[in-house]
Structure formats: structure tokens, C-alpha cells
Amino acid sequence: MCGNDLIFIYLFSDFTHVNVGIVNGTEAKPHSRPYMVSLQMNKTHVCGGLLISDEFVMTAFHVCYHDGVYSPVLTVVLGAHELQKKSGNLVRIKVESYHQHPDYSSKSFQNDILLLKLEKNAQLNDNIKWISIPTEEGDIEAGSVCSVAGWGRLETNGKESDRLMETNVTVMNNNKCESKWTKEDFSASLMMCGDSGGPLVCGNTAVGVTSFGDPDLCNSPELPEVYTKISAYLQWIKSIIGNVN
Structure with missing residues (x-):
């Protein structure tokens, strides 16, 4: 899902870097989340x-x-x-x-x-x-495969989905994410990066909530989606x- 249809709606007049989305996802099994x-x-x-x-x-x-x-x-x-x-x-x-x-x-x-x-x-x-949240502060290991889910568009400016969708995401190394977004935008102590957008769940624990991404392209290869790190x-x-x- 993209734009204003995920875990958060993006209602800013200044859309600097808020477009995030789930792409290449599949319909979740009803009530599996x-x-x-x-x-x-x-x-x-x-x-x-x-x-x-x-x-x-x-x-x-x-x-x-x-x-x-x-x-x-x-x-x-x-x-x-x-x-x-x-x-x-x-x-x-x-x-x-x-x-x-x-x-x-x-x-x-x-x-x-x-x-x-x-x-x-x-x-x-x-x-x-x-769903559980972390019990102590810490980073998710880079390369970990987690998952995201949400309702809404399946691609940038695309058709909306009325059903809950899900997909897997890979957690990115903080240094790599910082190099893509710059230190001004990305704080490793408060944020984390993945390759798609939505509420970030690793195992049975919610570890992140979507904050921002590329303003023009869902699942951008250059500007990964950034999540607020719950454990912080x-x-x-x-x-x-x-x-x-």
C-alpha cells in the first residue's frame, strides 16, 4: 500500500518525505493479524x-x-x-x-x-x-526478515485495496540507511530502515511504526522507508x- 492508506495517513501540506507503502504484497489470511x-x-x-x-x-x-x-x-x-x-x-x-x-x-x-x-x-x-512490544531497548539485526501489513493502495497512485495486505521486509543496516537519508533526516537511535512500508513486526513483536519514505515512489531503492523504533x-x-x- 502507498500514500495515505497504511498504518498512518499522511495529511501534511508539505509532503517532503512521507510517501510510504506496501508493494508486491499479498492478501493477509483473514484475522491472522x-x-x-x-x-x-x-x-x-x-x-x-x-x-x-x-x-x-x-x-x-x-x-x-x-x-x-x-x-x-x-x-x-x-x-x-x-x-x-x-x-x-x-x-x-x-x-x-x-x-x-x-x-x-x-x-x-x-x-x-x-x-x-x-x-x-x-x-x-x-x-x-x-501484540507485544520490545521489553528493552535495542536494534534489530540488519538483514532480519520481518513483515508489514496495512490497507490501501498497492502501488504509487495505484488502485486501493479494501482488504488487509502484507509483505516481508528486510531490515537495513543503520549506517547504510543514514548514508541514503543523511544524518539530518535519519537518527539511528530513534529510527530504523526497511525495504517497504507499514507497521513493522519481527516474529511476534511489533518493533517499528512507519514514519516516512520517498515522497514520489513507494518501495524506493534509493530512499528506504523509515520506522520509528518502538524500543527507543x-x-x-x-x-x-x-x-x-
Whole structure:
């Protein structure tokens, strides 16, 4: 998926480097990723997120940031696979509160992370489960094959997919990523790189959330997608929601 159809919607007037996407993906087995949620406005999908406890969803801060204005008007939809299909299994929960990282920068995309507290706890079942996050700070080994998933376009400016899609990605060496993006854009302590876009999951653990990529080309060979490294924010996360593992 590309553009505004992944784990985050990109609502900036300045599209310097926010286009990310899943390309060459396949449809996920329905409900095989029960942690994936659709964040919606007026019952329309605008972005995705990760359920990391029975009452908190993680996404990027700029999902709610448009033209310099913070506009958090979202409903969380759990248990979804095909978004337009009316199903009694879908659960809609309003967001009670929004917790953005206080040091988020719209220029550098550093600290691009947001926690959404649900109005009520999610009732877990086969289609709705939360995913673990790292328990300690650390890097994912370069060359590791992980996976991403999301709803939306399958190529740059291409046709949208209503069903959850997935693909594998390879984690890139931090030095190589920094050489492609420059130190001004890429911070190895707070970010990591892969070869496609979306919520980054390694094994059974969510390790990254999509932050930015090439503004013109999904899955660019020259400018790899960059993820906010979840393990770099454990103290901040625990200060808001406690230990979820």
C-alpha cells in the first residue's frame, strides 16, 4: 500500500518525505493479524494502528496532524479484514484520550509516535488480540526478515485495496540507511530502515511504526522507508500505560 492508506495517513501540506507503502504484497489470511486496527473518521478508513494492550493503540503522531493543526477525531475499528464488508464481528470504540510524544518534530519526523487510549477496554477474542512490544531497548539485526501489513493502495497512485495486505521486509543496516537519508533526516537511535512500508513486526513483536519514505515512489531503492523504533520509547510508553508485556 502507498500514500495515505497504511498504518498512518499522511495529511501534511508539505509532503517532503512521507510517501510510504506496501508493494508486491499479498492478501493477509483473514484475522491472522488480530492486532491490526483501522482508525476511522466518519466511518471512513484513514489509517491503521496496532493494538498493544486491551485499552491502547499505537500509531504515528502525524496521523492527527494536518496543516499545523492537531485534529484528533478518530474511532478505532477492531477485528477488521475487509473494511467495506459489513460484519457483526467488527468492534467500534471511540478514542478517549490522545498521548503524543512531547518532542515530536514535523521537520525531522523524530519522535513520531502516538498512543490512543480507548473509551473502553477491548474484549479480546480470536479476531482481536494485542501484540507485544520490545521489553528493552535495542536494534534489530540488519538483514532480519520481518513483515508489514496495512490497507490501501498497492502501488504509487495505484488502485486501493479494501482488504488487509502484507509483505516481508528486510531490515537495513543503520549506517547504510543514514548514508541514503543523511544524518539530518535519519537518527539511528530513534529510527530504523526497511525495504517497504507499514507497521513493522519481527516474529511476534511489533518493533517499528512507519514514519516516512520517498515522497514520489513507494518501495524506493534509493530512499528506504523509515520506522520509528518502538524500543527507543519504552520509558515514555510505560509512563502512560504501564508495562504491557
